[in-house]
Amino acid sequence: MLDTIIERKTVADLVDSLNDERMPEQAYYMAASGCHLQAFVVERVVVATLASDRGMLAEVNKLLSSLVVTTDLFIQHTRNIEETTILYSAVVWHRGRRLGTRDGMASWLQHQYVKDDTVGGRAFLTYSLWEKRTKLMRGEISLQQLWALQLSILPGVGLVCIDYIIEAGFETPASLAAAYTKVPSKEDGKMLLARIPPPTGGNHISKKVSKYLNDLFTAKEYAGH
Incomplete structure (x- = not known):
């Protein structure tokens, strides 16, 4: 019901993703989720963490710029795990507050409505259905x-x-x-x-x-x- 998917990576994770080229695949699966909010959280300050490796700093900045241009990912920077936790909590609190009222729920459902559609036909409407759809998708190599x-x-x-x-x-x-x-x-x-x-x-x-x-x-x- 949150209609949100968040991928968290530390700067070290980003470096690993560059080395093994995982990031394009992860961005693909996030896009395939169908969630309206697809957030990519970068934990720790990139410039400070990679200050001693200018080459890798340039590559990480290039990757983040590319994601902004070529995907619908919303990139959010946090300085540490505490700020990341606050961000997660804020997303849950905001969505929960909106969906916890009659008007908020009605507005959300109206926004999601597709004629002649069913809940089962829109995998991102519930977490269990989205999880099932994602597992099926990952089990097939197109x-x-x-x-x-x-x-x-x-x-x-x-x-x-x-x-x-x-x-x-x-x-x-x-x-x-x-x-x-x-x-x-x-x-x-x-x-x-x-x-x-x-x-x-x-x-x-x-x-x-x-x-x-x-x-x-x-x-x-x-x-x-």
Whole structure:
């Protein structure tokens, strides 16, 4: 009912997320929650914590600036765990006070209302339904998710191109493993992505990228298979 998701990271966590490239994936899952308020709490002062490492300081600032521009995340800075706790409490208190009145609840429900919809059809209306939806989503690896995680290694494919592909809304198979096992020949597998019809105004996936991803995800070395 809070319709809120908050991700807390210390500056050290941010550095780790930069090193293992987790942040784009976490931002994706937060966006997929459907919550109207998606807050990203950065705990501790970035400049002071990374004063001795100017290179990493620049990378962290670049990451935070990118999140502001490319996502709907609201970034809030706190100096310590005590301030983070106060922030959490304030969010709960504010939402609780609003939903605890007849007018406040009526206003919230009216704002959330979608014609012919049900509570079960809107996973973020209750925590249990949102949790169920998120677990189901994390249990499926979509082709778009794999593009987001893997295309950056391709020569000549930049982040702008990746973002364009992800936002284009391709209708794709649920997973590469299932898709590639159904192709009648190796050649068809190489052309699988290139044959996916693009959305209106979009571009086809090139044959070169299609072949590369087929070779990548069907290689015996991939994921230990």
